[in-house]
Amino acid sequence: MKLSTKGRYAVTAMMDIALHEKVGPVTLADISQCQGISLSYLEQLFSKLRRNGLVQGVRGPGGGYRLAKPASEISVADIIDAVDEKMDLTKCGGKGNCDGGSKCLTHKLWYDLTCDLHRFLSGITLDQYLNRPHINELVKKQDEQYGRFINRRTAA
């Protein structure tokens, strides 16, 4: 479990997609412009998100990315785990090769802590932050500002 701006970028981008799920696939170019993230960097992140089964790419004009699962089944922990390499729990991750050492004691305490943290973030799914009052109006207003989805029909 590691939390950096990289993870923030990924979560933010995923939220953007989830917000526009109904309109259709979301292009990285749009996310890049609206969220202020470099396009190529997004491509790298989405390569990982795709390999981890969180998003689904649609090629060709009118394409983009959509969620591979319902927003209610994608947790923040999923996204961060996909994008940020987990940090090494100092070699002795329960393998017992430092039995009884003082290392393993406090390392275990840290391990317990990160387990709690991971459980917490696993309980937070994308939809929890999207299904809020007034969000939809805001999204619509702001899409107009950026001129998103002006020539696209609403998808099923």
Added chain:
Amino acid sequence: MKLSTKGRYAVTAMMDIALHEKVGPVTLADISQCQGISLSYLEQLFSKLRRNGLVQGVRGPGGGYRLAKPASEISVADIIDAVDEKMDLTKCGGKGNCDGGSKCLTHKLWYDLTCDLHRFLSGITLDQYLNRPHINELVKKQDEQYGRFINRRTAA
């Protein structure tokens, strides 16, 4: 809110101190040896922990570091905030300089999320992970293994 190995080092070291609070000040040399962290790196981390009022340094022979507050009043969030620079919330941290922009929408969602996370980690204090059955026996056993505190009387 940012979480890296740096934060892990700090939390682990703080746990080590909390575990030996009753014996007296804990030297960085001991922590370095037992937790496998470089001494000079620890010194840098503790410089920040001290400036943030989490630990108190005691100079001279028999010195070391002790907690500046009861373990029940030091949260994991405190430690991580002290050691890891908070990551920039992309310039528009509520300053209103990107009013109504699509940026601020998803940024706000991210902001809400990190607030929840911070609240979660603020609720986890050092003592919660220390006051557990069998921990004290383990600590004693492992201190003997590393030869810690062999010539030191128990502090008040």
Added chain:
DNA sequence: TTAAATACTTAGTAAATCAGTCAGGAATAG
């Protein structure tokens, strides 16, 4: 069928951060 739009991939890079070394100064117990 062609052109454009998009996902996808690989390679490279400047800057930042990490984790550490080194060298020394300041306080204090014995």
Added chain:
DNA sequence: CTATTCCTGACTGATTTACTAAGTATTTAA
């Protein structure tokens, strides 16, 4: 005085970040 410890600052190689560049593959629309 001397050994021990905190404390500070400067420096460094390795890694990671965040990004650029340049392409390939696939699909839609004209």
